Amino acid sequence: MKTSLPSHKLLAHKFIRAFVLCLPLYALAACDNKTSEFLDDIWDGDEDAVCEEDFTSVDFKQIAYWSISDEETLDDIDFTKLTHVIYNKIGVESDGDLILPTGDDLDEFEELIDTAHNSGIYAMASIGNASDSAFNSIAGNTTALNNFINNVENLIKDYDLDGIDINWQFPTTDAEGDLFEDLVKEVSDLATDQGVLFSYVVDSGEDDDATDQGVQEDALGYPDFVNVMALNTTDNDDLHSSLEDAQDAITYWTNRCVVKNKIVLAIPVYSQGDAVLDFNDIVSDDLDNACVDEAINVEGPNGNTYDNINYNGIVTVIAKTEYAQTNAGGVILNAINQDYVEDTDYSLLNTMYLQSIYQSNAICD
Structure with missing residues (x-):
């Protein structure tokens, strides 16, 4: 399971990493600044969390x-x-x-x-x-x-x-x-x-x-x-x-x-661009629109026609679902x-x- 290390362990881990960089005696003077930078980052929360490997099962x-x-x-x-x-x-x-x-x-x-x-x-x-x-x-x-x-x-x-x-x-x-x-x-x-x-x-x-x-x-x-x-x-x-x-x-x-x-x-079921249209409206206008992410001359339910409509079509929904199955x-x-x-x-x-x-x-x- 991925979890953050306890804060005291994370602090110790990063302090040691900073200190090891400065082990040579001739570098101890420069080390003070490096260690301070690491500690400042730790206290400010700027360092990325350290995650354990995720072994949890997925119920998709x-x-x-x-x-x-x-x-x-x-x-x-x-x-x-x-x-x-x-x-x-x-x-x-x-x-x-x-x-x-x-x-x-x-x-x-x-x-x-x-x-x-x-x-x-x-x-x-x-x-x-x-x-x-x-x-x-x-x-x-x-x-x-x-x-x-x-x-x-x-x-x-x-x-x-x-x-x-x-x-x-x-x-x-x-x-x-x-x-x-x-x-x-x-x-x-x-x-x-x-x-x-x-x-x-x-x-x-x-x-x-x-x-x-x-x-x-x-x-x-x-x-x-x-x-x-x-x-x-x-x-x-x-x-x-x-x-x-x-x-x-x-x-x-x-x-x-x-x-x-x-x-x-x-996953969105609507468009952006010239108008916010339901996927249903976009495909009802032209079935070919289902297989792309951009369409032109789309007639909306109000009778107006719109260009520059972009949305998630079938191909993108397949790709997103497939990516989610792994990640x-x-x-x-x-x-x-x-x-x-x-x-x-x-x-x-x-x-x-x-x-x-x-x-x-x-x-x-």
């Missing part, structure tokens, strides 16, 4: 977020091709109250859970808002935090959930990192008591300083898995969420000593209700599933 996860949409999608999705589905998402107030779906939306939430259980997979719910201000308030107030935990417990019991996902996007400072750790510890304890799963979202680590501060080492010990939102990243090319971006994200978290089985790679513990579609469902051959869910059982989707060959 095929997960998807599902959101209530204008079109009914529950009957069109083959949930047996997943291991987990996560309802995205339940809102939260700064006092710890949850904002549950109502009316028809509540009916669909309950139907999703029933459908998942009937398909033999885990049904989880994600909790979060577009802004992280509520989580900051909750984690910084004991009364709000206790109220939040009680409400999450009731949510699990009332709807027979198999797990909770915390969608705090994203803590980025030391102060937020402390609050994030406090929150996820309490949710982790609750999940353990209730016998359910616990996950949370993390970013790609593209801004590694911010991510280092926001998700601190102790916080990484609490979840069963982390959903790595390698989405909208363009650090290596002009395409959003490219294969290389995904590889870099997995490498970042591996270097943070997160074991492979805990790393779940997020991570699973993949997750960010919004399965945006997938193309008219023909299974052109579905990203089906593509991800086939690769997970080592059968490639050959529609693009």
